[in-house]
Amino acid sequence: MTRHTSEHHPDLLGDPGKDRILEHNYDGIQEYDNPTPGWWHWLFWASIFFSVIYTMFWHFSELSWTEHQALDRAVAAHYEKIFASVGELPPNDETILMLMHSDDPDIRNLQLVAKGTFTAKCAACHGATASGGTGPNLTDDTYINVKKLTDIPNVIANGAKAGAMPAWKGRLTDNEITLMASYVASLRGTNVPGKQAEGDVIPDWPAYTPETK
Amino acid sequence: MAFATDAPGGASGTARGLESFSYDDAVVRKFMLATLVWGFVGMLVGLIVAIQLVAPVAHDLTLMGGRPFAFLKPVLEPIYSIEWLSFGRLRPLHTNAVIFAFAGNAIFCAVYYSTQRLCKTRMFSDLLSNLHFWGWQAIIVSAALTLPLGLTQGKEYAELIWPIDIAIAVVWVGFFGVNFFGTLLRRRERHLYVALWFYIATIVTVAVLHVFNSLAIPAGLTQSYPVYAGVQDAFVQWWYGHNAVAFFLTTPFLGLMYYFLPKAAEKPVFSYRLSIIHFWSLVFIYIWAGPHHLHYTALPAWASTLGMLFSLMLWMPSWGGMINGLLTLRGAWNKVAAEPVLKFFVVGVTFYGMSTFEGPMLSIKSVNSLSHYTDWTIGHVHAGALGWNGFMAFGMIYWLLPRLFQTTLWSKALAEWHFWIGTIGIFIYWISMYAAGITQGLMWRAFDQTGVLVYPDFVETVMRLMPMYVFRVIGGALFLGGVVMLAINYFMTWRTRPARYEVSLVQAAPLHDYKAPRAPASGLENVIPIARRADVFFQLNWHRRWEGLPVRFTVWVVIAIVAASAFEFIPTWIVEANRPSIASVTPYTPLEQYGRDIYVSEGCYTCHSQMVRPMRHETERYGQYSMAGEFVYDHPFQWGSRRIGPDLHREGGARSHVWHLDHFDNPRAVVQDSIMPRYSHLLTQDIDFGAMEKRVSALAMIGVPYGEALKDVEGAARAQAAQISAEMVEQGGPDGMQDKAIIALIAYVQRLGTDINKVAPAEAGQ
Secondary structure (H helix, E strand, O other), X not given: OOOXXXXXXXXXXXXXXXXXXXXXXXXXXXEEEOOOOHHHHHHHHHHHHHHHHHHHHHHHOOOOOOHHHHHHHHHHHHXXXXXXXXXXXXXXXXXXXXXXXXOOHHHHHHHHHHHHHHHHHHHHHHOOOOOOOOOOOOOOOEEOOOOOOOHHHHHHHHOEOOOXXXXXXXXXXXXXXXXXXXXXXXXXXOOOOOOOOOOEEOOOOOOOOOOOO | OEOHHHOOOOOOOOOOOOEEEOOOOHHHHHHHHHHHHHHHHHHHHHHHHHXXXXXXXXXXXXXXXXXXXXXXXXXXXXXXXXXXXXXXXXXXXXXXXXXXXXXXXXXXXXXXHHHHHHOOOOOXXXXXXXXXXXXXXXXXXXXXXXXXXXOOOOOOOOOOOHHHHHHXXXXXXXXXXXXXXXXXXXXXXXXXXXXXXXXXXXXXXXXXXXXXXXXXXXXXXXXXXXOOOHHHHHHHHHHHHHHHHHHHOOXXXXXXXXXXXXXXXXXXXXXXHHHHHHHHHHHHHHHHHHHHXXXXXXXXXXXXXXXXXXXXXXXXXXXXXXXXXXXXXXXXXXXXXXXXXXXXXXXXHHHHHHHHHHHHHHHOHHHHHHHOEOHHXXXXXXXXXXXXXXXXXXXXXXXXXXXXXXXXXXXXXXXXXXXXXXHHHHHHHHHHHHHHHHHHHHHHHOEOOOOOEOOOOHHHHHHOOHHHHHHHHHHHHHHHHHHHHHHHHHHHHHHOOOOOOOOOEEEEOOOOOOOOOOOOOOOOOOOOHHHHHHHHHOOOHHHHHHHOOXXXXXXXXHHHHHHHHHHHHHHHHHOHHHOOOOOOOOOOOHHHXXXXXXXXXXXXXXXXXOOOOOOHHHHHHHOOOOOHHHHOOOOOOOOOOEOOOOOOOOOOOOOOHHHXXXXXXXXXXXXXXXXXXXXOHHHHOEOOHHHHHHHHHHHHHOOOOOHHHHHHHHHHHHHHHHHHHHHHHHOOOOOOOOOEHHHHHHHHHHHOOOHHHOOOXXXXXX
């Protein structure tokens, strides 16, 4: 091999006729003494250079952040956005009724959040329209483990019937449980055709009397 | 080369010191036939599993206002209801058959044909050649029998049970390896051609990967547990899995390309220098790239970064192979138009280039956050498998057919048809999978303006893919149709073979003592001495010397791959901070472990992940993200690589036992649009309580702290089964299920991801 290969620029698209051929011959296969293409070299070096910079930024600098930090920020921002205006939501009659009936746009928005959570977590057993499946129909007037309004957050949090209804405490925050209770309570009486009524007819939910401030 | 009739006497040794010998083409013919047969079988199974993913809802799919597939319902029902044909069992059969049977036999066909000619010698031992052939086919047959029976180790592309693993090691190293290296040592050609470098890298690396990934402790003839658990098992598995792509589907096919492409084009290889540089960079860099399969998982961040960056650095070394292949065709493009063999090679090498651009792109973490667990990955691997491996193998077979059967190809026109129908098939497959992957990836992460998931119902994101899944079936069927054309051409060409094959005698001089060529002096003047030495080094004459020394060459390949592996492995093993523990995480109970074995056996990991990534759309959908310490008793890990169904890591406690019972029996009774197979057989199959002790003891041997629990394994399992059965009755479910396999599986599913919410045993005792 001569040492001047790099001075020859092979024609990549056209005729190889001018390229110097090596004296190698393997079962009739020969090889040209062509240099590696310049762009190939430069991209190879560029990928190495990028890797050094990337490593320095993400693993040896103060400016970087981890994927877990990014998640924590996103979760905090979401929670802030959803619940900032209402604060803590204790699972009592007043709060649940307020969440069910208030005209405040923030509260109506919360009901949309609850609907999404219902589809994600509850629909598998109670059905996409809450008309029942493995679990009972939530749109009629009868209930199995609920006698009064505040039983709903309790059943959601702790489950019922030996795990037929799973416990959601730990999977949903306290605020989310109260919110979900209000969403489920508001389904009562919509009477979506579905699973047969189970349990007993219970008294109506208490009336909503908006606080006047 | 001279034919027997011209050979001087036919005996070895002539006046000029030449030796006469013949090549063993019989074994090449066998491997070629096996390539075709297993290619057909593997791809047919692929077509079946593709149909399975639309079959359960096919009768309901609407197209132009009608339901065109409604009439197929009775035909399709068995393929998602029969246990031996369920997707989770057939998918590993498809991948193993295509990789190890189709691509494997194609590799052996290429190696046995070209190595003899490149070394100017017959294979080292005809006996080893035949042991290799029959041994490998026996392994394939045993795989095809065991996988549908649910006998698996549950690690992707390494599913085969331990006795078959041992057979693979024996055949690969003892028969293939010894035969190949024996041939190198007996060669009559001084220097090793680049194709042989790639074969060397293939043989040594696959041996290392297979042995270290398969280390397991048996618990019976068909049952074993990997010695690694959780994060370590994931790490080792994808070190293996990625490098199976590298050293089973890439390096040997590059070797194939370097021999058959210049042969078919009758043109010299573009650049010897490029061969050297891209070979060594490829071999060294590939090893590190595995962790890119585990981005955003519980793997330590530095490992994930290594995987991504080495994948990016791999782009140019890979493209070096593509450039050297395509530019070898300079001045021969007119031949490509006329010759189907070259058409297959051109498209094959082009797909190699596309896949090796896409691979690095998918390994970028932010791209991967979208693509991971979706069909994008499936599209990517099929661009490689159908385009690169498939077409390179087909090109080779069409080139070999007239030569090995000593006749002319029956129909060039049919080969042209195969090329075009195959190419169209790949494109339909590929594009539909891209569309499916990106669609589903975007649906998973979509939030509305209130910050709520737009598609919280997982099955909705699956149903959206159904049209693409139908197109995938069409693309796959076209590709398989091409293989049928090859089979016809193969058979008809074979029929016109001579009554007896002519055995050509070849003559070559034996090697004499090797004198290394002298390195040229540097022509640089007025520079410091080190610059002159560097100048000489970059002439690469040292590499020319290595090419004459196969043992040294092999040793350097081993050093390259072992060093790269060690750099990756050792920190994961020794740095304690990489293995965070969670006090409340305890071993699975014997019943749960038995259920887990069912989960592994049914191949649930082929559709379900157990790895919630730290992203809000995942934590909203599934719950708390998964942490490394939760998997310390997972032998093997079951993080999965594709979500055809939802993630299951936080499934424990999210639904009732009865829900699971109904769902396993018939998923569509609970989730209307589900495409999951039925698992009714688990409702009637009995739990083998007696088998549990052996399994739990095996796990205890590899460090699972069962302690006192080992004293009464069966009693504890029966008690837990009875309790679950009682709860099930209380929930309104059927009675008398406490002996059925389904109870063990439900026990496992209900345990999944729940330990972090428990009180640690030590604290509880206080």
